[in-house]
Amino acid sequence: MGYHYFDESIYGSVDPAQPASLLYEDGKHGKRKLVGVEWIVPDADRKLKTSDDRPSVFGGRKFDGPIPGHYTAMPIHYDLHVWLWKHNPNGLFDRWNPTVKCPVRPGQAAQTGHAMR
Template identity: 40%
Template sequence: MKRKYLLAVITLALAAVGTVAAVGTVIAVGTAAGDPDQLSTARAATAGFHDVDAAVADGRGVLRDALGIACIDAPGIGGMGIHYVKGAIVGDGAIDVSTPEALVYEPQADGRLKLGAVEYVVFKADWDANHSSPPSLFGQTFNFTPSPNRYGLPPFYSLHAWIWEHNPSGMFAPWNPNVTCP
């Protein structure tokens, strides 16, 4: 009887170790640091946009969803913030680490906007016309958003990179639990 009990305890302990190892692997993948050279390029290219007026001067405008909402969040999951998009490059079918299609700003309590992330966006049809697999940057494959979607856009690929604001969900997770919309 004692031997069966000991065997059961060892089996449970090994199962627990396996579970912890599996969870640790998932967490490590979700928080992957990305390609350091590409991250440096993205930071250098967007360092001048901490002031939202610089984004506007660069030809970027506020993206609103189909309901007219500018600050994008999902209660219980987190937020993205307000996207300042350069429309001319969204439809160009290309991805360039030094030219993100969107700069994502987090509303602050005092009304200011703080640059938190960049987002790379390409329409699926434009990308797929010249490529056999989804785009990737920073060692990360882009997310796919089908149509219909909350933005009223055709299907697209996108990747957020929280290069200016920590995201507990991971640098490349779309939703940041630290970001809220008023």
């Protein structure tokens, strides 16, 4: 998934112009390159086994989830990834993009600005 840069103030947004996370990978000369975006909507009932409040965007595209947070303060949520700047052989909206490159160290937690595949 690359490096995630979260803006918690817009969790819950389903506005196409306001994704809650920008996704980057390592680029040339140590600069990170934008590869995708992610919308994050907290799960209202905070239960992993129910999905009756699953949001959608882009004319009915359903979010993935509910899933646990990726870091300690992140709530159980729904999310939707869109790989706009890096082709994803699994599809534009697939959660995982096997072509994204970023180093992952053993035991590394997914946090703002940290690697996540």
